[in-house]
Amino acid sequence: MLTIATGNKAVAAAVKAAKPGVVAAYPITPQTEIVEQLAEYVTTGELESRYIPVESEHSAMAACIGASAGGVRTFTATSSHGLLYMHEMVHWTAGARLPVVMANVNRALGPGWNTWAEHTDAFSQRDTGWLQVFVGTVQEAYDATLMAFKIAENEKVLLPVMVNLDGFTLSHIMQSLETVEIGDFLPPFHLPHAIDTENPCGYGPMTGPADYFRFRWDIERSMRDARGVIADVEREFAERFGRSYGPTEDYRCEDADVVVIAMGSLGKEAEVAIDRLRDDGVKAGSMRLRWFRPFPDLDLAGREVVVIDRDYSFGFGGVVAHSIRSKTGIEPYSVIAGLGGQEVTYNDIADFVRNRCPGEETWFGVSDHV
Amino acid sequence: MSAIPKEEYLYKCTSACAGCSSSLCLRYVLKAAGPDSVLVVPACCTSVIQGIYPGTAMNVPVYNIAFAAAAACASGLSNALSALGKETNVIVYAGDGGTVDIGIQSLSGAFERGTNFLYICYDNEAYGNTGMQRSGSTPLGARTTTTPGGKPTAKKDLDRIVEAHNPPYMATACSAYPLDLYKKVKKALSIEGPKFIHILAPCPPGWRYPTEKTVEMGKLAVKTGTWILYEREFGKLAISGPSKAAMKKPAPLEDYIKGQGRFKNLSPEIFDEMRQQVERNIQRLSREEAGVC
Numbered sequence A: 001m002l003t004i005a006t007g008n009k010a011v012a013a014a015v016k017a018a019k020p021g022v023v024a025a026y027p028i029t030p031q032t033e034i035v036e037q038l039a040e041y042v043t044t045g046e047l048e049s050r051y052i053p054v055e056s057e058h059s060a061m062a063a064c065i066g067a068s069a070g071g072v073r074t075f076t077a078t079s080s081h082g083l084l085y086m087h088e089m090v091h092w093t094a095g096a097r098l099p100v101v102m103a104n105v106n107r108a109l110g111p112g113w114n115t116w117a118e119h120t121d122a123f124s125q126r127d128t129g130w131l132q133v134f135v136g137t138v139q140e141a142y143d144a145t146l147m148a149f150k151i152a153e154n155e156k157v158l159l160p161v162m163v164n165l166d167g168f169t170l171s172h173i174m175q176s177l178e179t180v181e182i183g184d185f186l187p188p189f190h191l192p193h194a195i196d197t198e199n200p201c202g203y204g205p206m207t208g209p210a211d212y213f214r215f216r217w218d219i220e221r222s223m224r225d226a227r228g229v230i231a232d233v234e235r236e237f238a239e240r241f242g243r244s245y246g247p248t249e250d251y252r253c254e255d256a257d258v259v260v261i262a263m264g265s266l267g268k269e270a271e272v273a274i275d276r277l278r279d280d281g282v283k284a285g286s287m288r289l290r291w292f293r294p295f296p297d298l299d300l301a302g303r304e305v306v307v308i309d310r311d312y313s314f315g316f317g318g319v320v321a322h323s324i325r326s327k328t329g330i331e332p333y334s335v336i337a338g339l340g341g342q343e344v345t346y347n348d349i350a351d352f353v354r355n356r357c358p359g360e361e362t363w364f365g366v367s368d369h370v
Numbered sequence B: 001m002s003a004i005p006k007e008e009y010l011y012k013c014t015s016a017c018a019g020c021s022s023s024l025c026l027r028y029v030l031k032a033a034g035p036d037s038v039l040v041v042p043a044c045c046t047s048v049i050q051g052i053y054p055g056t057a058m059n060v061p062v063y064n065i066a067f068a069a070a071a072a073c074a075s076g077l078s079n080a081l082s083a084l085g086k087e088t089n090v091i092v093y094a095g096d097g098g099t100v101d102i103g104i105q106s107l108s109g110a111f112e113r114g115t116n117f118l119y120i121c122y123d124n125e126a127y128g129n130t131g132m133q134r135s136g137s138t139p140l141g142a143r144t145t146t147t148p149g150g151k152p153t154a155k156k157d158l159d160r161i162v163e164a165h166n167p168p169y170m171a172t173a174c175s176a177y178p179l180d181l182y183k184k185v186k187k188a189l190s191i192e193g194p195k196f197i198h199i200l201a202p203c204p205p206g207w208r209y210p211t212e213k214t215v216e217m218g219k220l221a222v223k224t225g226t227w228i229l230y231e232r233e234f235g236k237l238a239i240s241g242p243s244k245a246a247m248k249k250p251a252p253l254e255d256y257i258k259g260q261g262r263f264k265n266l267s268p269e270i271f272d273e274m275r276q277q278v279e280r281n282i283q284r285l286s287r288e289e290a291g292v293c
């Protein structure tokens, strides 16, 4: 069905289609609309699910852990301080191998209080063992949420998935949305290690040095397998519903001398900048990075790269720029831009490309370089 | 005692300290709950007592969870199991630290939401797992590794906090009275909604008394009126048998204090304050039971 919706409503619609057994959530701007919409669906009976209105994000994820371990499909949503408040449990979900799906509406962290978009919240959970996807449109928020369940629940993966969408620029803007009849795209939830009183086991007990590392390695092995599973699920999605996705969304990259790498809505904005640059005769392309964990293999050989980071690791640099540098050996031109919702237009992005200085880092609006 | 099943769900040779009363209690809790039960255990002595992977000392599934999260995790689990049409007992077995301090938010949330589960706090009045630091449940005057001069403030009144949530069933128990505990667990599990049992669980290394005195220590807590056994069903209080007698003519508080190293060198002022607290509690609960509020 074709309609128009905000990114938040799109996520809620996908969750409704996925029919989780439990939704446990705590509100925070700009995610609130997702949990309100889900509560509404549950109240009207459009979604037959248990809605647990918990008292904090730490409890939201703890409740998801209990529910998922109990054997039902589970969803939550959060943002920013909420995500950081649940951090301990974010690790726990992955360690317990529970395929919980969570929407994280990316937002900056205080102080000062700022409810606008930034990716530092998600990146602060980088090493938790969660898969992380960043979407660029309302439609993609819907599609990625549906696929997230299928990827997370695949027996080769059994890890939680975080669907990231930019606060306000995606969560609250309306775009066209085509919802689908998912049919048997998502099979009934089956967790091989669900709690079973007929087969009593200890879940997550003390684990000594001789075994602990095996569990860690298992997570990494699943992360590696997840690349193939993601590709399969995205392929099946394309076949069934006609929209295709990959680890990156490439735009006019084939013959590009310089490639812009960004995530989320800035990655989408970059496409307009590329058109401008092409009009000016600059052979530019853009690669919107969709998957952050597992981090994709990127073919950037022989190109210059401009990375826009909507995040920062203090005392070090942009997180994406660093990832590109260490994965590809290429010294990108690193631009820190869009923090806390700072406005970045496609003209600005075109300027980043025009004024690029490989190996350098620039803070947009602070340095006079751009 | 013959009513208590022979089946064991907590096997022998756990890594608990000699004389550990909380593991003794757990044994009775599980006997009362039976095999269709899941334990949710936050970080505490119990998360160690169950053994190291791949072994387990327990014959029911045990879900280990982070320190602050037990009640919330149980909330999710309870909802999931009922969504699947299962009637499995979901039981949190948490220490006092994980209940009165770090876990109180999730406890409160789960009770307010009316989660169908049983929350048991075994109260050894300190953080046993990390080596006997004070908790909010450590009584006035008790020495712990972080209150080496004796705790300057009173024990947090967990029961009144829980009571304020109006659960359909709550009770206190003590390891020295296992049959009383067994019956309370049975009754709690027969009631729908959030249930709570607070067990006083003497701990030889924490309280600094000889291991063989564990049962005696629990009895003295009850006989002196320091720990009062009762049930509150749908708000109605009933003092349990052993405390009924004790509250009429409590044994001298000294009997309880003197055998415990944690109360060594207690000042007369603190002792007096403790005595007054005991009297106030006895009076408060007696009045409530008699319907004089």
Ligand SMILES: Cc1ncc(C[n+]2csc(CCOP(=O)(O)OP(=O)(O)O)c2C)c(N)n1
Pocket (backbone or CB within 6 Å): B043, B044, B045, B046, B067, B068, B094, B095, B096, B097, B098, B099, B124, B126, B127, B128, B129, B130, B135
């Ligand atoms: C967030 C967090 N902080 C601290 C700890 C360390 N820790 C583990 S158990 C524990 C004390 C537990 O005390 P209590 O709940 O009274 O149970 P007991 O050990 O006495 O059985 C502490 C402080 C932890 N696991 N997690």
Ligand code: SF4
Pocket (backbone or CB within 6 Å): B015, B016, B017, B018, B019, B020, B021, B022, B023, B045, B124, B128, B129, B202, B203, B204, B205, B206
């Ligand atoms: S420290 Fe106390 S509660 Fe913990 S195992 Fe030892 S005796 Fe039991």
